Amino acid sequence: MKKEIYNLEGIEIEVEKYDKADKEANRRRIAYCFKMIREKSGMSRTDxxxxxxxxxxxxxxxxxxxxxxxxxxxxxxxYKVMNELREGRIG
Incomplete structure (x- = not known):
């Protein structure tokens, strides 16, 4: 599969390209991006x-x-994660 860089407010995440009409693929992409953002924050799911x-x-x-x-x-x-990382409040 082809990959693309998805930029979310300064957080770049490499994801597989998907058909925009495929709602299931879009949901998986968003789920993956969310997980990457959480991991970038250095926090557990609970935190x-x-x-x-x-x-x-x-x-x-x-x-x-x-x-x-x-x-x-x-x-x-x-956006919130990037601002907090820049200001040194998390990570």
Whole structure:
């Protein structure tokens, strides 16, 4: 499969290219990006859910791709993580 770089508010994530009409592939891509953002923060799922104020179960479902996360939420989370990393508050 071909790969592409997906840039989320300064966090670059390499993902497989997918057909934009394939909603399942899009959900998997967003789930993978969310996991990479969490890992970049250096936090566990539990710590990350507390830090974001998102219920653990919701965050787990997003990360595993069992529940669709809106892309704008992913971008907001990436923005928050990047700002906190820049300011040295996490990581």
């Amino acid at each position: 990350f859910s507390l830090w974001l104020g998102v219920p653990y179960r919701t965050m787990q479902e997003w990360e595993l791709g069992r529940r669709a996360m809106p892309e704008y939420v992913l971008r907001l989370i990436a």
